[in-house]
Amino acid sequence: DVKVTQSSRYLVKRTGEKVFLECVQDMDHENMFWYRQDPGLGLRLIYFSYDVKMKEKGDIPEGYSVSREKKERFSLILESASTNQTSMYLCASSFLAGGQETQYFGPGTRLLVL
Amino acid sequence: SQQGEEDPQALSIQEGENATMNCSYKTSINNLQWYRQNSGRGLVHLILIRSNEREKHSGRLRVTLDTSKKSSSLLITASRAADTASYFCATGTMEYGNKLVFGAGTILRVKS
Numbered sequence: 001d002v003k004v005t006q007s008s009r010y011l012v013k014r015t016g017e018k019v020f021l022e023c024v025q026d027m028d029h030e031n032m033f034w035y036r037q038d039p040g041l042g043l044r045l046i047y048f049s050y051d052v053k054m055k056e057k058g059d060i061p062e063g064y065s066v067s068r069e070k071k072e073r074f075s076l077i078l079e080s081a082s083t084n085q086t087s088m089y090l091c092a093s094s095f096l097a098g099g100q101e102t103q104y105f106g107p108g109t110r111l112l113v114l
Numbered sequence: 115s116q117q118g119e120e121d122p123q124a125l126s127i128q129e130g131e132n133a134t135m136n137c138s139y140k141t142s143i144n145n146l147q148w149y150r151q152n153s154g155r156g157l158v159h160l161i162l163i164r165s166n167e168r169e170k171h172s173g174r175l176r177v178t179l180d181t182s183k184k185s186s187s188l189l190i191t192a193s194r195a196a197d198t199a200s201y202f203c204a205t206g207t208m209e210y211g212n213k214l215v216f217g218a219g220t221i222l223r224v225k226s
Contacts, residue, residue, distance in 0.1 A: 004156070033213070042202065042218040043157075058213070090156055100144055100206025100214060105156035 003027070004106040006091055012112045019078040021109050023091030030095060032074035033103065034058075034066060037088040049074055081113045118146075118203045118217035126223045133190040135220040137203030138183075144206045146179055146186050147214065151200045160188075160201075195226040 007022035023032065031050050035043040035058075045058030047066040055066050063085060067075045074093075078085055088110050092103040121136045137146065145164045149157040163170045163179045163186065170177045176189040190197055200221050204214040 035216075040218055043216040045213055045215075048213060088154075092157075102147065102159045102162055103157075103204075103214060104159065105149075107156045108154070110154070 004091060004093055004104050006089075006106040006109050008109050009107060010110050010112075012114065013078075013081050014114055015082060017078075017081050017113075019081050019111070019113075021076040021078075021089055021091075021111070023074045023076070023093075023106055024072055025074075025093040025104070026072065027093070027095060027104070028071065029093035029104075030071075031093060032068065033092040033094075034064075034074065034076045035090045035092065036060070036085075037090055037108075043090065046076065081111075083113050085111065086113045087111060118205045118215060120201070120203055120217045120220040122220060123218070124221040124223070126225065127193060129193060129195055129224055129226045131193055131224075133193050133197070133222055133224070135188045135201050135222070137186045137188070137217060139186075139203075139205050140184065141207050141209050143181070144208065146177075147204045147206070148175075148177060148186075148188050149202045149204060149216075151202065151219070153199070157202065190222075193222075193224045195224050198222060198224045 004025045033048040034046040049055045049068040065077045090108045091106040094101050094103045118139045147162045148160040151157045161172050161177050174191045179186045200219040202219045204216045
């Protein structure tokens with residue numbers, strides 16, 4: 001079975017802190033994604049990556065950056081956390097070229113920024 | 115606005131009843147997928163239907179796709195309390211590049 005893991009289930013940070021969220025997948029998937037999920041808004045794509053060191057902006061990249069140094073690992077970075085970044089963050093991966101195939105999700109990280 | 119929008123926003127039924135959720139979208143699609151999310155967890159893929167398919171089954175799940183109406187429905191037959199979750203449709207379209215666009219979801223509650 002595909003396994004996507006995220007570094008933390010719950011995280012509490014202070015405004016202005018630098019925050020790292022890490023995602024690891026064990027199925028050699030090319031594509032990896034970071035979403036945030038807020039009530040009533042569904043999932044919104046922050047960034048995605050289709051190869052090592054490659055990244056593309058999603059719908060809401062402002063205030064975030066990403067890093068993909070190894071194929072299995074995709075990190076989301078909040079350079080200076082703000083309260084409006086309090087949210088559920090979901091990582092996903094998929095194995096075919098193009099991101100429209102089945103995505104496999106991690107358990108999510110619920111981030112609270114105080 | 116959302117490419118995929120689910121209807122209803124929330125649904126409450128008794129165990130054993132069937133649950134039907136609908137998804138409408140705006141542009142031509144390559145495929146449409148349904149995912150389930152249990153409370154506070156990640157999403158789990160349920161079924162993928164391609165634009166040239168009209169119906170697909172997986173266990174108690176039946177998905178239909180009507181590209182002329184730009185809509186899909188997910189039917190869960192003989193529902194169980196364990197089916198309580200949020201259900202999301204996601205569309206893959208060339209217009210949105212190589213990514214899926216998710217709707218806001220339907221919250222399903224199955225009462226035992």
